[in-house]
Amino acid sequence: MNALIVFAHPEPASFNGALRDTAASSLRSGGHSVEISDLYGENFDPVEKAAHYARRLDPQQFVPLAEQRSAGREGTLPVAVRREIARLERADLVIFQFPLWWHAQPAILKGWFDRVLVNGLLYDSTRRYGRGVFKGKRAVLSVTAGAPERSFGRGGRGGDIEKLLWPMQYSLH
Amino acid sequence: MGFSVLRPFLSFAVAGHGYRYEQDADKQARLAALRQSWGERVGRLAEERPLCFQNWDDWDDSGALKPGRDPDLGLRFLDPEMEADPELRHR
Numbered sequence: 001m002n003a004l005i006v007f008a009h010p011e012p013a014s015f016n017g018a019l020r021d022t023a024a025s026s027l028r029s030g031g032h033s034v035e036i037s038d039l040y041g042e043n044f045d046p047v048e049k050a051a052h053y054a055r056r057l058d059p060q061q062f063v064p065l066a067e068q069r070s071a072g073r074e075g076t077l078p079v080a081v082r083r084e085i086a087r088l089e090r091a092d093l094v095i096f097q098f099p100l101w102w103h104a105q106p107a108i109l110k111g112w113f114d115r116v117l118v119n120g121l122l123y124d125s126t127r128r129y130g131r132g133v134f135k136g137k138r139a140v141l142s143v144t145a146g147a148p149e150r151s152f153g154r155g156g157r158g159g160d161i162e163k164l165l166w167p168m169q170y171s172l173h
Numbered sequence: 174m175g176f177s178v179l180r181p182f183l184s185f186a187v188a189g190h191g192y193r194y195e196q197d198a199d200k201q202a203r204l205a206a207l208r209q210s211w212g213e214r215v216g217r218l219a220e221e222r223p224l225c226f227q228n229w230d231d232w233d234d235s236g237a238l239k240p241g242r243d244p245d246l247g248l249r250f251l252d253p254e255m256e257a258d259p260e261l262r263h264r
Binding site: 001014015018019022023025026027030092093094095099117122123127128129130131132133134135136137138139140141142143144145146147148149152161162163165166169170171172173 | 174175176177178179180181182183184185186187188189192194204207208211212213215216218219221223224226227228229247248249250251
């Protein structure tokens with residue numbers, strides 16, 4: 001099995017980093033290959049913007065999804081996006097390792113979704129969910145939170161963890 | 174996107190910025206246990222049963238949920254009984 005760990009914490013020596021290393025070690029000891037996408041370490045730019053597209057479909061107005069579709073079709077997607085897509089295509093299992101910040105994933109990881117999951121190439125209105133291009137692959141979130149577990153129950157002070165993680169999990173589904 | 178999404182691995186109370194919920198020794202022991210638990214679980218991820226979400230058969234042509242379908246699928250991953258029992262998941 002080929003595993004990809006998408007790591008989104010700015011400190012390699014953090015507990016998130018320890019969980020990343022634990023997962024990688026466990027997988028490798030089981031005979032699996034592991035690739036790590038270190039979003040901070042590789043300086044991934046999470047901001048989708050016109051400057052990423054050298055050959056614009058419409059130089060007058062930036063329509064992100066239209067530019068994604070065009071660049072995907074023409075083979076002119078940004079290098080970092082192509083690198084991440086290739087990693088996804090090689091992977092049978094994708095682990096997202098990140099801390100919960102402001103009731104969600106860090107912005108760098110949200111931006112990874114915005115930029116890497118390219119409209120037209122990796123999904124469209126009919127190729128999603130049970131008909132998605134990554135059908136057969138597995139994904140799991142490994143999430144750290146500062147507050148205790150009891151505060152993340154329904155109505156808890158930290159927010160309902162089942163609802164907080166729904167956007168990411170549903171996007172992957 | 175088509176992924177089979179597995180139950181998340183959650184590590185709570187890992188704050189390293191001054192908040193203290195327990196003695197340092199207790200915290201270190203708990204974090205070590207979390208790492209061990211994650212390492213063991215990672216080895217079994219290929220066999221785990223994915224979470225259940227709405228899918229194409231659950232929606233009508235406009236994208237609305239069909240009558241009688243569960244609007245909360247994918248929102249109850251903390252309830253192992255709910256995720257393990259297909260009858261409960263499709264109540």
